[in-house]
Amino acid sequence: MPSETKRKITDTDNSACMDMTQHVLNWYDSHRRDLPWRMPPGQRADPYKVMLSEIMLQQTTVEAVKPYFQRFLALWPTLSDLAAASQDEVMKAWAGLGYYSRARNLHKAAQMIMTEYAGQFPDQEDELLKLPGIGSYSAAAITAIAFGRRAVVIDANIERIIARYAAIPETLPAAKSAIHAVLDNLTPNERAGDFAQALMDIGSRICTPPRKKAGQLSQPQCLICPLALGCQGRHADPSSWPRKPAKRKRARRRGEVLILISDDNHVALTRRPDQGLLGGMMLFPTTGWPDGSRRHVDYPVAANSLLWALLDMYQSTADQQRLNQSVHHIFSHFELELKVTVMTGVRRQLMQNALAQDLLAQVIWCPLTELAGEAMPSVMRKVVTLAEAHRGLLLS
DNA sequence: AACGCGTGGTC
DNA sequence: TGACCAAGCGT
Numbered sequence: 001m002p003s004e005t006k007r008k009i010t011d012t013d014n015s016a017c018m019d020m021t022q023h024v025l026n027w028y029d030s031h032r033r034d035l036p037w038r039m040p041p042g043q044r045a046d047p048y049k050v051m052l053s054e055i056m057l058q059q060t061t062v063e064a065v066k067p068y069f070q071r072f073l074a075l076w077p078t079l080s081d082l083a084a085a086s087q088d089e090v091m092k093a094w095a096g097l098g099y100y101s102r103a104r105n106l107h108k109a110a111q112m113i114m115t116e117y118a119g120q121f122p123d124q125e126d127e128l129l130k131l132p133g134i135g136s137y138s139a140a141a142i143t144a145i146a147f148g149r150r151a152v153v154i155d156a157n158i159e160r161i162i163a164r165y166a167a168i169p170e171t172l173p174a175a176k177s178a179i180h181a182v183l184d185n186l187t188p189n190e191r192a193g194d195f196a197q198a199l200m201d202i203g204s205r206i207c208t209p210p211r212k213k214a215g216q217l218s219q220p221q222c223l224i225c226p227l228a229l230g231c232q233g234r235h236a237d238p239s240s241w242p243r244k245p246a247k248r249k250r251a252r253r254r255g256e257v258l259i260l261i262s263d264d265n266h267v268a269l270t271r272r273p274d275q276g277l278l279g280g281m282m283l284f285p286t287t288g289w290p291d292g293s294r295r296h297v298d299y300p301v302a303a304n305s306l307l308w309a310l311l312d313m314y315q316s317t318a319d320q321q322r323l324n325q326s327v328h329h330i331f332s333h334f335e336l337e338l339k340v341t342v343m344t345g346v347r348r349q350l351m352q353n354a355l356a357q358d359l360l361a362q363v364i365w366c367p368l369t370e371l372a373g374e375a376m377p378s379v380m381r382k383v384v385t386l387a388e389a390h391r392g393l394l395l396s
Numbered sequence: 397a398a399c400g401c402g403t404g405g406t407c
Numbered sequence: 408t409g410a411c412c413a414a415g416c417g418t
Contacts, residue, residue: 053414054414055414055415055416057413057414057415058413058414058415058416059402059403059412059413059414059415060402060403060404060413060414060415061403061404061405061412061413062413062414063404063405064404064405064413065414096403097402097403098401098402098403098404099401099403099415099416100402101401101416101417102401102415102416132416132417133415133417134416135415135416136415136416137414137415137416138414138415153414155413155414155415156412156413156414156415157413157414158414173397173398196414197414200414203414204413204414209411209412209413210411210412247410248399249409249410250409250410276400277400277401277402278402279401329402329403330402330403330404331400331401331402331403332400332402332403333399333400377402377403378402378403378404379402379403
């Protein structure tokens with residue numbers, strides 16, 4: 001039961017919220033970033049472009065996304081075009097951007113909209129949430145930005161801003177419910193999309209994370225912040241919000257990789273299973289890189305390992321060289337060191353006859369001239385670069 | 397709830 | 408160099 005006092009406080013809060021919201025929208029009208037997926041003020045964005053950009057931007061910087069966004073639009077200008085593409089074509093276009101399940105889910109979502117929604121883009125948050133790869137943030141963002149509906153949009157930027165604004169004491173993720181409540185009060189019925197994008201711009205340029213970016217101050221620039229008037233965190237150390245738990249140390253792993261080039265200039269590739277690390281992407285044959293392995297002899301030298309079978313088969317007949325330099329790569333949760341071996345002049349016909357069927361079925365022969373276009377993750381591009389430097393053999 | 401999932405940039 | 412960060416999602 002709200003007492004008279006309670007009601008009064010609530011009214012005061014709401015009017016303060018409206019002021020703050022209006023400040024943010026006004027700030028956006030004159031300071032917003034000009035980005036490829038944003039429409040000029042007053043124009044409604046294409047939902048397909050909004051979805052595409054939002055998914056690409058998940059855990060990914062604006063600068064990294066820009067060229068991929070343009071390339072996708074050039075290849076597939078409409079949702080229908082993307083849905084009609086093959087998964088491999090989509091993976092090729094996504095190669096290098098990371099978090100590859102996004103590409104598979106995006107493709108699947110496009111197909112679902114074409115089939116289950118008859119090509120009519122869902123404009124309700126709860127419907128968008130059902131699509132693969134679209135979670136709470138993306139569903140709210142698309143709802144607000146593409147369809148002008150009210151939605152409470154929370155990404156890491158907005159989370160940080162609100163945690164500071166309301167001086168939320170809890171540690172993430174426990175702080176999320178309080179953050180949502182505060183933001184819900186601030187979110188306007190009209191222009192919720194502009195409001196969300198405004199906060200993300202403010203998070204990028206003003207209410208920055210503790211670590212500074214190039215050319216920017218390490219401390220939040222509260223003096224020019226449109227939220228400063230109502231901000232609680234500003235009176236303490238804003239960079240101390242949001243409170244976060246400590247992260248685990250990254251593990252180190254090792255493995256081996258083989259560049260196998262045939263006498264007719266094809267290179268052996270394998271495709272990763274759809275689920276898990278680098279799902280659906282093309283790799284050169286590798287050992288496993290199990291967690292906790294310390295030495296190369298610890299690798300599971302399984303009798304059915306494709307890589308070991310290839311090495312055994314050709315060690316005496318082909319031109320083989322183990323490079324004296326490794327490829328180092330950092331994934332999200334472990335570091336990998338890959339020893340690289342290059343073999344050239346391999347007789348493909350000999351291999352067809354000698355290799356067991358189940359191993360042979362794993363090999364995809366790629367013409368060297370087409371290697372650059374394959375759906376290869378960055379870690380394999382590094383392998384190519386190293387081999388080129390040592391042997392001067394590949395193309396790119 | 398906590399973890400698996402990429403990559404490039406910055407200090 | 409190690410650690411942290413960037414418009415999160417799925418399980």
